[in-house]
Amino acid sequence: MKRKICVVITARASYSRVKxxxxxxxxxxxxxxxxxxxxSCLLEKYGGLTKLVNQDGFDPIIKVSxxxxxxxxxxxxxxxxxGVIELASVFENVRPDVVVTVADRYETMSAAVAASFMNIPLAHVQGGEVTGNIDEKVRHAVSKLADVHFVATASARNRLIAMGEVPENVWHTGCPSIDLAxxxxxDAAMRFDYESCQSFSSASKYIVVMHHPVTTEHGFTKDQFCSLVNAISALHIPTFWFTPNPDYGAAQILKEIQRYGETSKNLKxxxxxxxxxxxxxxxxxxCACLIGxxxxxxREASLLGTPVVNIGSRQQGRERSFNVIDVDFDSNAIIEAVQNQLDHGHYDSSILYGNGDAGNQIADLLAKMKLSVNKQITY
Amino acid sequence: MKRKICVVITARASYSRVKxxxxxxxxxxxxxxxxxxxxSCLLEKYGGLTKLVNQDGFDPIIKVSxxxxxxxxxxxxxxxxxGVIELASVFENVRPDVVVTVADRYETMSAAVAASFMNIPLAHVQGGEVTGNIDEKVRHAVSKLADVHFVATASARNRLIAMGEVPENVWHTGCPSIDLAxxxxxDAAMRFDYESCQSFSSASKYIVVMHHPVTTEHGFTKDQFCSLVNAISALHIPTFWFTPNPDYGAAQILKEIQRYGETSKNLKxxxxxxxxxxxxxxxxxxCACLIGxxxxxxREASLLGTPVVNIGSRQQGRERSFNVIDVDFDSNAIIEAVQNQLDHGHYDSSILYGNGDAGNQIADLLAKMKLSVNKQITY
Amino acid sequence: MKRKICVVITARASYSRVKxxxxxxxxxxxxxxxxxxxxSCLLEKYGGLTKLVNQDGFDPIIKVSxxxxxxxxxxxxxxxxxGVIELASVFENVRPDVVVTVADRYETMSAAVAASFMNIPLAHVQGGEVTGNIDEKVRHAVSKLADVHFVATASARNRLIAMGEVPENVWHTGCPSIDLAxxxxxDAAMRFDYESCQSFSSASKYIVVMHHPVTTEHGFTKDQFCSLVNAISALHIPTFWFTPNPDYGAAQILKEIQRYGETSKNLKxxxxxxxxxxxxxxxxxxCACLIGxxxxxxREASLLGTPVVNIGSRQQGRERSFNVIDVDFDSNAIIEAVQNQLDHGHYDSSILYGNGDAGNQIADLLAKMKLSVNKQITY
Amino acid sequence: MKRKICVVITARASYSRVKxxxxxxxxxxxxxxxxxxxxSCLLEKYGGLTKLVNQDGFDPIIKVSxxxxxxxxxxxxxxxxxGVIELASVFENVRPDVVVTVADRYETMSAAVAASFMNIPLAHVQGGEVTGNIDEKVRHAVSKLADVHFVATASARNRLIAMGEVPENVWHTGCPSIDLAxxxxxDAAMRFDYESCQSFSSASKYIVVMHHPVTTEHGFTKDQFCSLVNAISALHIPTFWFTPNPDYGAAQILKEIQRYGETSKNLKxxxxxxxxxxxxxxxxxxCACLIGxxxxxxREASLLGTPVVNIGSRQQGRERSFNVIDVDFDSNAIIEAVQNQLDHGHYDSSILYGNGDAGNQIADLLAKMKLSVNKQITY
Structure with missing residues (x-):
């Protein structure tokens, strides 16, 4: 009898990370x-995942809007x-032996509450890390509901043990996001196909921006965006800018992006x-530098050696490699940091977040580990 | 402008404990x-709280079925x-400055998730303790969502700090349940009015049973009840037996209680x-001994000096005074432990769980403390 | 490609009626x-249906608590x-071609709203009838959301057409409950096996009571029960009494039943x-008479020829055969009516509610009918 | 003791209509x-109503996201x-004597189900009319749950009576939307202040477009939009075009509007x-002509005498005055009809939908009418 492993995906990024x-x-x-x-990943406007998942050969999938x-x-x-209500129904009907929840977005709490309250062993991937934002609270709360942990780094493991988790339930497997990276x-042959990005000319050097709202700093969302967009404008480098996750504050960023798009006519x-x-x-x-x-x-950039300018409190405290320069939401500081990274060029690859075998390791552990829903803090 | 403090009560026992x-x-x-x-405390069959709360002078109350x-x-x-969905609406309409959630029943997670996800400072009463059951997971997860903690014992405070909570947000106030105790x-004058318990004759010596299902040991609920009821029957002492909380497993206990009531005709x-x-x-x-x-x-019994026989895993790990003897769900062991307690008689009072001023201390802190929803694990 | 027909069962009685x-x-x-x-039919305390449905060979079933x-x-x-929320998820995942909803209990509204709002053709069984209670509102509202109707009687069909339903979408198939009846x-051989009813002695003559709360007459629930139980007590005939549906008011009836059981010691x-x-x-x-x-x-009793004493407003207006005597909740009136029915004995069978082929007829129509979700009142 | 009248507003347009x-x-x-x-009217992106409602002097309001x-x-x-779940909580807490629900958007079903299932008398405004779309089903289903009806036209009253509603509960008060119109x-003095519409120059002659998706014709949404936008482009008249209600299909229309805005550069x-x-x-x-x-x-345009070109099935069957020309989603037909309306100019005012006193009449009836939750179809 095969163990039934129910993995709950709540966002597009999470899918990539556990593929x-x-x-x-x-x-x-x-x-x-x-x-x-x-x-959000069920909705087209946030990059609907259903089609992609089916193309990747996963079928059937259970959808919960x-x-x-x-x-x-x-x-x-x-x-x-x-999510708690509906996942409870899903679990009641498909009767998983283990539920797997990923990372620290607020919706992961749904799967964690439903599974733990229903006495289903809960596995958490990417626990034990530190950041700012509501993610920080969610991540550690999910760890406290989880029965087994698959962590990305050695210090994440140590942190969970310090938090009172039983050491033999905390596995340092590395992060599955690194496997794909x-x-x-x-693959030397693979290069990003710029042509697939319509309306943007090929470029030998480009930067990438990924900027998400900090839900706990909502009053500053607009200012933060302005600091960032002013810096990027001043850099005059071709830029791929990803629109934000659908969190509280995203609507405001999208409005500012639209306003900027309409007024600046910045073709870069x-x-x-x-x-x-x-x-x-x-x-x-x-990319020459990843900013945001x-x-x-x-995570992935440390393995790929991509220079990074990390801004603000959202990743505050998360363990990082030497490829990252941290700055505040200040245009001049951002510009200077990016210039430094462009001067430096690519970094050596770091295996801080894994060595590429996390997916297989976790699957093996899910198959072999002893299942239990009883745990107690160790002190 | 007064600070608006929203206290969410999910069970009858919690009300008593924070009154x-x-x-x-x-x-x-x-x-x-x-x-x-x-x-459950909105429902008559679980001892509907509404009337009592109104009698106690709290009005208006907001009801969430x-x-x-x-x-x-x-x-x-x-x-x-x-609960998460509905409390989110309540919070959106009454706009509290702080939400207070109490103890570790599974429903407390509702208030904790709704408040923390809405960026409302969350205060948790009775965190940092240790037990078995799903309560253990819930308690620590709520602590990880909470911004401020009012704990009952010094070791609870130490435990929360060890878990990475910021020390200045963890207040050792004692437990408000002790205030009432x-x-x-x-009050020397006060004695329980046996007459108010219809159909039970006055007794100079009686015992009390409080036995709740252990949701994570569901398969053993019936066996556990049988061990207990056999022991109590054999003791032949007048007994007040409280029916269980409405948790998973309670229906089975109630059925067994009814069956026992019908077949045994035990008038004691x-x-x-x-x-x-x-x-x-x-x-x-x-009472001569509290069992279950x-x-x-x-908690309260340590202050009152009441001899206690605590059975099974539900309170496993919770800090206790010298008034408690721990046994497994085994009839003979229960009988022997009760006999020992009856022989011993009442214990000295312990202030392990508080010195009687917790309610006032917490209210003062709620009025004065700095409010924030940003926190980060300390290591 | 087979048409997928999703039937939603919300109560034990409904299952029997569409089996x-x-x-x-x-x-x-x-x-x-x-x-x-x-x-309710998922819960053991209301006669959990899952086991029975599986025994009847239906598997898999989708459960929605x-x-x-x-x-x-x-x-x-x-x-x-x-129910609306969860059935929407079920429908999104199993993608039925038609949703079938049955009769007029309040929960049928869930399936009706979810299906019609999702543009899934909705078929309604047992529409067009008349009663009292909230059922009266629910039944006609569901008819207004439904695209096709399978009705039990000719006058039900006429009524739906008078209400503005398109005649070709209203099919007089008879009621599938009659098929089983x-x-x-x-089957001359089949006789109720009294032995299977433990603690009740075999009886050559017995009556049956089925009494449900009238949710819109809640203030009178206790009085209504008393009138009824007094009448039944006075009759001194062996009685099978079915506990009520889990509707608003049922808790009160159950309490009265328990009180009566404890105090009366009526072994009949x-x-x-x-x-x-x-x-x-x-x-x-x-049975000699069905009362309540x-x-x-x-419905079924008219086909079986069983004498019936129908009490109060709940079935008010529902088309009936000559086997029914209607009375108010008045002890004397009930006693007199039962006596008259006992004197009369069994009635001739009536095919008012169907001739035994409704299930097959409806299935054939579901397979052949044109599917559409556009309809408009005919005047 | 004043009667508590709870009015539930689910959309911006409904607010205007019952103001x-x-x-x-x-x-x-x-x-x-x-x-x-x-x-939707709680959300800024759909024209958040909260601020406007407060400005209009209504305070407090209860918000249900x-x-x-x-x-x-x-x-x-x-x-x-x-909506059903949350309105049930609202009704449990504010205990209205009557709940009022307006018109036929799908969300009105929430208030109708919650109130009727909770035995609260339900009043429905704008019942008895005929259209296409899911609105047609919702409107009549709500009528079947409602205890009292305030209708806009004489034929709406006749239709409800034909549907089996008790005549004395169906009041022909006219539509409160006409009061404001x-x-x-x-008010001869009042003229629309074009200046308040930034980025659009003043115009002596302009048309208005209001086009909503037909949820039951989803496959045709894009084609319908194209027919319409082609016609409007060809007309070369200054146009105010309202973005659609947030219904199924609206996202597609908004995408087409954006695409059109980006590619056409049509400044008219x-x-x-x-x-x-x-x-x-x-x-x-x-406006010279209202199209969509x-x-x-x-409704309002009949009173104002505004020429209207009504397109497609959405208003099919709704009683109309002589100011309306009906066409299909066909560019040429739309252009021709608009030209005819421009040639004709304004129409005489019609009081088909009310004489301006509906709000007061309904309020008086709410104060005086007998309250009941028991009703039965009249045939």
Whole structure:
């Protein structure tokens, strides 16, 4: 009897980050994959994931629509509440042996609450890290509901143990997001196909911007965007700019992006919603500098050696490699840091976040580990 | 402008335990109380709290009905999801400055998720303790979502700090449940009025049983009940037996209680649903031994000096005074432990869980403390 | 490509009533059955349907737990709202070609709203009838959301057409509940096995009581019960009494039943929760008189020729055969009516509600009919 | 003791249409207004109503956020289910004597189900009319749940009576939307202030477009938009074009509008999200032709005498005055009809939908009418 492993994906980025894990579960002789897609990634406007997931060979998938219009933080709470209710039904019907939840977006709380309250063993991927934002609270709360942890770094493991998690339930497997990054890194032939980005001319040197709202600093969202866009404008370098995650504050950023698009007529900036995981990593691999507050700068970019300018509090405290320069939301500071990174060029690859085998390791552990829902803090 | 303090009560027992805090908030010159009643305590069959709360002078109260029929653990998850959704609406409409959530029942997660996701400072009462059951997971997860902690014991404070909470946000105030217990303890005149318990004759010596299901040990619920009821029957002492909380497994216990009631015709056992907080404490104060797995045995009973036989894993790890003997669900072991306690008689009072001023201390801190929703693990 | 027919069952009684339809859909070469079980019939305490449905060969079933504790009418609304949300997810995942909803219990509104709002053709069984209670509103509102109607009687068809439904979408197929009743009626060999009712002695003559709360007359629930129980007590005839549906008011009736059971020690009354559909119909077929306000008295009993005393407003206006005497909730009136029915004995069978082929007829129509979600009132 | 009248507003347009009723209730000596704002009108992107409502002197208002991201019809169902749940809580807390629901948008079903299931008398404004779209089903279903009806036209009253509603519960008061329109019509001084529409130059002659998706014809949304935009482009007349309601299909129209805006550079079309009710009516009063499928063309425009070209099935069957020409979604047909209307010029005012006193009449009836939740179809 195969163990049924139910993985709940709540955002496009999370899918990319566990894709190798999904493949490893699907192809494991002792495991059966139950894939649930929920939240923003069901919606076309946020880069609907359904088609991509089917193309990648995952079928069937279970869909749970639960995203409320997100103009205010009430919506985040209600989306999560709705997620708990609906995932409880999914779990009641498909009866997983283990539920896997990924990272620290607020919606991950849905799967964590539903599984733990229903006495289903809960596995958490990417726990034990540190950042700012509501993610910080969510990540550690999910760890406290989880029965087993698959962490990216040695210090993440130490942190979970310090928090009172039982050491034998905390596995340092590396992060599955690195598995894919290593494949892209090692494939000399692969280069990002600029032609696929319509309306943007080919460029030998370009930068990438990924800027998400900090939900706990909502009053500053507009100012933060202005500092950033002023810096990028002043740099006069071809730029791929990804629109934000659908979090509280995203609507404001999108409005500012639109306003900027209409008034500046800056042809050097190309706004993107998303790419498929492989194209995305190729874009990051070859870019001269990645700027913003996405965890991609900390995580995949460290493996790819991409220079990163990380801005503000969102990634504050997250362990990083030498490829990252940290600055505040200040135009001049951003410009200076980017110039420094352009001068430096690419960095050596770091395996801080994994050595490329996380997906397989986690799948093996899911197949073999002892299942339990009873745990107690160690002190 | 008074600070608006929204306290969310999810169970009858929680009300008793924070009653002195509610009074302290209500009468504080800088605070305004917003009282929300939700979960089982809205229902008559679980001892409907509405009337009692109104009698105690709290008015208006906001009611949130969210309890699903609880035959299975799916219901606990859905009740909580519904709670998140509805409390988000309540918070959006009454706009509290602080939300207070109490202890570790699964429904407390509703208030914790809704408040933290909406960037409302969250205060948690009774964090940092250790037990078994799903409560253990819930308690620590809520602590990770909370911005400020009011704890009952010094070791609870140390534990939260070890878990990475910022020390200046962890206040050792004692538990407000002890405030009421001290009033009862000090009032020599007050004695439990047996007459108010119809159909049960007055008794000079009686025992009390409080036995709740352990949701994570569901397969053993019936066996555990049988061990207990056999022991109690064999003791032949007048017994007040409280029916369980409406958790997963309670339906099974209630069925067994009914079956026992019908077949045994044991006139020495009187089954009770609940009492008002003061009568309840008087009953505990004067009883010869409190038996079961309720935290009352650990908490209020330590102050009152009542001998306790604590059974099984539910309170495992919770700090206790010398008034408690721990045994497994084994009839002979239970009988022997009760006999030992009867032989010993009452214990000296312990202030392990507080010195009687917790309600006032917490209200003062709520009025004065710096409010923030940004926190980060300390290591 | 088979048409996918999704039937949503919300109560135990509804299952019995469409069982022949479910069999007909399952065995139809052009149809594929998607069976959803929701509401009270998922819970053991209301006679959990899951086991029975599996025994009957229906597998898989989709389960949707949505029943809130039903002490007040808020619970009925919230249960229905939760049903809409969860059925929307079910429909999104299983993509039915037609959704079938049955009769007029309040929860049927869930399936009707979810399907019609999602542009899925909605078929309604048992529309066009008239009663009292909230059922009256629900039934006609569901008809207004439905695209096709399968009705039990000629006057139900006329009524729907008078209400503005397009005549060619209103099919007079008879009621599938009669299909099963005819099988029982024609099987001379089958007799209710009294032995299976433990603690009740065999009886040559017995009556059956089915009494449900009238949710819109809540203030009178206790009085109504008293009138009824007094009459039944006075009759001194062995009685099978079915406990009520889990509607608003049921808790009160259950409390009165328990009180009566404890105080009266009336050994002639045996309280039952439910039987399987076939045993139930055998019990009704052979009973001397069926008393109460259940539609069974109007519907199946007319085919079986069972004498019926129908009480109060709940079935007011529903078309009936000559086997029914109507009275108010008045003890003397009830006694007199029962005596008259006992004197009269069994009636001739009536085919007012169908001739036994409804299940097959409806399945054929579901396979062949033109599907559309556009309709307009005819005047 | 004043009767508490709870009015539930689910969309910006509904607010305009019952504004005079809200004023009448608020100022009525025997009534107390409880105003609930829910659905799209809470969101800024759909023209957030909160500020406007407060400016109009309504305070406090109760807010219920329930709008899911609306890319698919699943969202409409879930939004409605969430509305039922949350409105049930609101009604439980504010205990209205009557709930008033308006018109036929899908979300009105929320208030109708919650109120009727909770035994609260339900009043429906604008029932008995005929259209296409899901509105047609919703409107009649709500009528079947409602206890009292305030209708706009004599034939709407006749239709409800034909549907089996009790005649004395169906009041022909006219539509409160006409009350405001008459005020605007009679005020010679008031003229729409073009200056307030930034980026659009003053114009002596202009047309207005209001085009909403037909949720039941989703496959044709893009084609319908193209027919319409081609016709409007060809007309070369200054145009105010209102963006659609947030229904299923709106996202597609918004995308087409954006694409058109970017590619056509047509400076004659000004896209608007919304205006306050008075400015909106002034805009309609003075426009040369109103084009699209909004009920404004049928309702307010008939009173204002504005020439209307109504397109497609959305208003099919709704009673109309002589100011309306109906055409299909065909560019040439639209152009020809608009030309005919421009040639004709303004029409005489019609009082088909009311004589300007509906708000007061309805408030008086709400104060005096007998309250009941028991009704039965009349045949």
């Amino acid at each position: 190798t894990l999904l493949i490893a579960i699907k192809s494991h002789p002792s495991l059966c994959l139950q894939l649930v897609i929920t939240g 639960n995203l409320l219009e997100n103009e205010n933080p009430t919506a985040a709470a209600k989306t999560t509440g709705l 290593i494949q892209i890194k090692n 900036i190309h706004f993107l919603r998303n790419l498929n995981p492989e194209s995305f990593l190729k874009l990051i691999k070859h 507050n996405s965890s991609t700068g900390i | 002195t805090l509610l009074i302290a908030i209500k009468s504080h010159p800088s605070l305004c109380l917003q009282l929300v009643i939700t979960g 969210n309890l699903l029929e609880n035959e299975n653990p799916t219901a606990a998850a859905k009740t909580t999801g519904l 001290i009033q009862i303890k000090n 056992i009187h089954f009770l649903r609940n009492l008002n907080p003061e009568s309840f404490l008087k009953l505990i104060k004067h 797995n309720s935290s009352t045995g650990i | 022949t339809l479910l069999i007909a859909i399952k065995s139809h070469p052009s149809l594929c059955l998607q069976l959803v079980i929701t509401g 949505n029943l809130l504790e039903n002490e007040n009418p808020t619970a009925a609304a919230k249960t229905t709202g939760l 005819i099988q029982i009626k024609n 009354i045996h309280f039952l929760r439910n039987l399987n559909p076939e045993s139930f119909l055998k019990l009704i077929k052979h 306000n259940s539609s069974t008295g109007i | 005079t009723l809200l004023i009448a209730i608020k100022s009525h000596p025997s009534l107390c207004l409880q105003l609930v704002i829910t659905g 329930n709008l899911l991201e609306n890319e698919n019809p699943t969202a409409a169902a879930k939004t409605t289910g969430l 008459i005020q605007i019509k009679n 079309i000004h896209f608007l999200r919304n205006l306050n009710p008075e400015s909106f009516l002034k805009l309609i009063k003075h 499928n909004s009920s404004t063309g049928i």
